[in-house]
Amino acid sequence: MLKLNRRIAAIKPSATLAADARATEMKLAGIDVISLGAGEPDFDTPERIKEAAGKALAAGQTKYTPVGGTAALKNAIKLKLKRDNNLDYEPGEIIASAGCKQAEANVIAALFDEGDEVIIPTPAWVSFAAMVSLAGAESKFVPCPERTGFLLEPETLRRAITPRTRGIILNSPSNPTGAVYGPEQLTAIAKVLVDTGIWVMSDDVYEHIVFDGLAPHIFHLEPRLKSHGIVFNSLSKTYAMTGWRIGFAAGPKEAIAAAGRLQSQNSGNPNSIAQAAAIEALTGPQDELKPMLEAFRKRNALVVERVRRIPGFKLPNIPQGAFYVFPNVSELLGSRFGDKEITDGDGLAVFLLDQAHVSLVGGNDFGAPDHVRISYATSMENLNQAFDRIERAVAKLKR
Ligand SMILES: Cc1ncc(COP(=O)(O)O)c(C=O)c1O
Known part of the structure; x- marks a missing residue:
């Protein structure tokens, strides 16, 4: 067998991308699959942003830029952090990367080492643990109970911290649960973290997809965290720009500079045209988000109602952000279709793809x-049709 690097060999392909790939294959074979697997808005990038990209291209902005992004982009990010999060960062404390994913992977690789533990409140986005193990560090998964709406409890966090703990990754609104921390809950978590010296990493990629006002920022609520805190964000979800690949990190200069050195050796600057588009996205009129948010709000209400109607799907709390619901399907485990037994949420997803053509x-x-994750980044019509199909398929299971 081919010998691979130990850390790379341990990495599994991203489950979400794998599910999408399977659905795409079926679609190519002519099967009418409805995808509830997508991690991206179904809206198009706003016209003004595309135009800015066109102008940059025509003006010949096709060369290398500084590794961590142009001065203009860093200034636009600085402005955004002040406007949206009330956080002050200087350009030297900001790095732009090929998506938030790359910013996170580079910062995590720069900060952690073998023997370090990084706390990941779970359920959590699939890539956090892979990034931590690529850095040679260990993930410490800390469960967030369903009864709290999947929010981390301060006392559980306190107990999870050991002398080896060097970081924690928070993500509100959350992928996959849609959970959003309110100011009181975040303040209580900040209180546990404030004097520990642990790196607090806040993944804010869904910050604008919140149905009840803006998500508060933990570094705004507790500014002392900023000296060992990293903000991660992206244009992917807010501006429907997943394919453009622009994300960023902001934090203490030395940490950002170290991530920049890594980026300079393993990839270089993010795409120059996408950087120009990102400047327009961040500094231009911000009103395109409203109709997007309204659409997500309506879909959220529909999906919660439809999920709760499916026998065996339980969704005790209404998710307040992002575009996912994460129902508990444990009542269906052990049920059978023909000679196949459904043993977990992944098995149920395979069954639904085969029998309902819903991914x-x-x-x-x-x-x-x-659990299973259902994304509602698709039309109301698709959602209604998908849930009709899921209901019919689940009714075929023998319990
Ligand atoms: C929580 C979270 N962080 C980061 C990302 C990556 O975003 P980007 O497209 O900017 O790399 C995603 C994408 O699904 C996500 O769900």
Whole structure:
């Protein structure tokens, strides 16, 4: 067998991308699959942003830029952090990367080492743990109970911290649960973290997709965290720009500079045209988000209602953000279709893809095998049709 690097060999392909790939294959074979697996808005990038890209291209902005992004982009990010989060960062404390994913991977690789533990409240986005293990560090999964709406409890966090703990990754609104921390809950978590010296990493990629006002920022609520805090964000979800690949990190200069050195050696600057588009996205009129948010709000209400009607799907709390619901399907585990037994959420996802031609993602890789993730980044019509199909398929299961 081919010998691979130990850390790379341990990496599994992203479950969400794998689910999408399977659905795409079926679609190519002519099967009418409805995808509830997507991790991206179904809206198009706003016209003004595309125009800015066109102008940059025509003006010949096709060369290398500074590794961590142009001065203009860093200034636009600085402005955004002040406007949206009330956080002050200087350009030297900001790095732009090929998506938030790259910013996170580079910062995590720069900060952590073998023997370090990084706390990941679970259920969590699939890539956090892979990034931590690529850095040679260990993920410490800390469960967030369903009864709290999947929010981390301060006392549980306190107990999870050991002398080896060097970081924690928070993500509100959350992928996969849609959970959003309110100011009181975040303040309580900040209180546990404030004097520990642990790196607090806040993944804010869904910050604008919140149905009840803006998500508060933990570094705004507790500014002392900023000296060992990293903000991660992206244009992917807010501006429907997943394919453009622009994300960023902001934090203490030395940490950002170290991530920049890594980026300079393994990839270089993010795409120059996408950087120009990102400047327009961040500094131009911000009103395109409103109709997007309204659409997500309506879909959220529909999906919650339809999920709760499916026998065996339990969704005790209404998710307040992002575009996912994460129902518990444990009542269906052990049920059978023909000679096949459904043993976990992943098995249920496979069954639904085969029998209902609806693609969604099982909970295993999010750290919650009794769950499935349903994305509602698709039209109301698709959602209604998908849930009709799921209801019919689930009725065929023998319990
Ligand atoms: C929580 C979270 N962080 C980061 C990302 C990556 O975003 P980007 O497209 O900017 O790399 C995603 C994408 O699904 C996500 O869900």
